[in-house]
Amino acid sequence: MRVNLDRVRELDLQDPLAIFKERFALPEGVLYLDGNSLGAQPLAARDAVAETLDQWRDELIKGWNQGWFDAPERLGNRLAPVLGAGEGEVIVTDNITLNIFKLLGYIIGQRDEGRGVVLSEGGNFPTDGYIAQGFSRFGGHEHRFLPEGAPLEAHLDGVDVVVLSQVNYRTGALRDMAAVTRQVHAHGAEIIWDLAHSAGALPVDLNGCGARYAVGCTYKYLNGGPGAPAFLYVQRDHQDGGWQPLSGWHGHAAPFDFEANYAPAGDITRFRTGTHSALTYRALEASLDMWQDVDLQALRTKSLAMSELFRDCLADLLESYGITDITPAAGERGSQVSLVDTENGFAIVQALIARGVIGDYREPGLMRFGFTPLYLSFEDVWQAAGHFREVLETGEYRESRFNVRGAVT
Amino acid sequence: MRVNLDRVRELDLQDPLAIFKERFALPEGVLYLDGNSLGAQPLAARDAVAETLDQWRDELIKGWNQGWFDAPERLGNRLAPVLGAGEGEVIVTDNITLNIFKLLGYIIGQRDEGRGVVLSEGGNFPTDGYIAQGFSRFGGHEHRFLPEGAPLEAHLDGVDVVVLSQVNYRTGALRDMAAVTRQVHAHGAEIIWDLAHSAGALPVDLNGCGARYAVGCTYKYLNGGPGAPAFLYVQRDHQDGGWQPLSGWHGHAAPFDFEANYAPAGDITRFRTGTHSALTYRALEASLDMWQDVDLQALRTKSLAMSELFRDCLADLLESYGITDITPAAGERGSQVSLVDTENGFAIVQALIARGVIGDYREPGLMRFGFTPLYLSFEDVWQAAGHFREVLETGEYRESRFNVRGAVT
Structure with missing residues (x-):
């Protein structure tokens, strides 16, 4: 290993985000490089859920008037600074799939002369394409699919709406949000950004990039808990566009008037549908409270330094084992390292998991390692890379290569 | 008060469901007649949520392979017997609003010659109409709305799908599910039953009534917790109908193959959309475990006896205070008592709440009192009626009539 441990420990001593690690509940003996799939548990989430259970028990129906009902807006406002959005531009609701459907209907419903085409991205996380297909059908x-790697410019004719990820979930490639947004708008189309792998992974600047619509999840880098609700962003000047198709009572202009006819709320709350889980929202809120204290530039600096450290530790080794590092350059990636080994990739990830180093594997051959600056130290990364080296050098991955495959994002 | 306390205590001694009360966490000094809005907390739910928090902390991403991912199907199967449905016919997912949208799209997508009309019910809980409007638009x-109280027969021409509640949320009126289902099918239309106020309130017999489609929630009589997920039922012979419009990756035939194109699962799982909350599902599962032990005929018997007891205790009193009892007859109601006083109804409910008797109020003038046989005793009901009497006779409701109005279902 080429990287000196003393130097690594020095990085930890200088790390302004090191204080956050003790605010997480992390299992002993685990080096967790899968926070890009499910984030670790903030200590405060546990207390927050316990309090909400007390509230359900003691307050019963009154709980809805004690912070439960307006949680989607309140949490949206907590999340907004992390996304470069303003007050009233973000709402926490439902899941990404449903939120893309709402935005597609909302956007196309406003276009006087629809062109008829929804463009989503080949190689993107599939649910974005699935719901674009369901909506279109x-x-x-x-x-239509934008073929992976194809230039967007050549595929915008006739398009009403584009759905793109800011960070690709497989490769970690980061798009230039400002440039792509300008390009799409110049064609008279709209774009919905999927921030699943960028929110909480790096500073997102929705307003600064001129983005009008976005969705994302909160259970990866934002540590909201397994299946925590998603978010939806609409830039303020685009909030008076009428109905979205999933018109439920929580999105009504006056939900407690119980009027017969639907009338959409005049603000971001029109994107709510029905009753949401008080428990789940409180767990997320506890995490978002913590995120108020995070310096996002420091987060980005540490994220890139960690992923670079991991690569440096392995750089002398990968080629001789037939492993390709497809991680984009520092300015062009999110917060993950992506390595490809179509022959042994699955077995290597399994062998790492057996050692307590949790990454994940995607066919064909893709090993993903996510770097979460709030609860990983540089020494953690150094140790994880050391395990990777040992797994290769001892050949122990050969023992695990016949394991049954199966994983969850 | 005409009803003798000794006789009431005798009813409790003979009650086969009395054993369930100790399985709930109930606040001291509260008589809770609002389980039709938010059910009380099963003791087991608390432990289940704590276990799931441990699982998130310790197992992290692996939790998805340890019971989280298949919770929608597993809980659906736990719920099926309570609804008179079979294995594989019920799934727990999303909320009622979204599930109605899915079924509308699924049903109409199968009709070779659509007639063009979706009929929902005036006076039903408004979200059913709102989403029917969003879908139709x-x-x-x-x-179209079926006017409240109008005969369905006269409004079925040209209709593709009807959305009706089995139990009306305001009056508590119970529809004859078998007869109405036959009537709708005889017109070549389909019906989606909303079971929000019947699931867990009385024995529902979806299969026996020939019902093909239904939705409902789990946070009322089923005690799943605030904002617990909803359910969706499709009769087995109608599960090969192709796409539903909210086509997300959890509803894909092979969600972990990450294929580019959507292909719906061949079974009830096609109605899943995206990632759901592990915490919330575990809380509900703890309650559904308890429901496996409930004799639904005994539940119905006790429900009707309790609501009748409440009415008996007040029967001599209501008319002289200008209160109208609009509760349907025993065989024609769900599990609630509905009293109307357009002048003082709100104030009476507020005065009752001040005494720890929780009912709810809906404009105009409607006082609703729900009777949940698992955690209410006959003596609780007798005491609640006693408070009602005292609130009227002392006139203390006049003190509270200027309170600000506002409530949540």
């Missing part, structure tokens, strides 16, 4: 639109 | 259908 159902609404009489045409769905 | 978006899909180019016509939405």
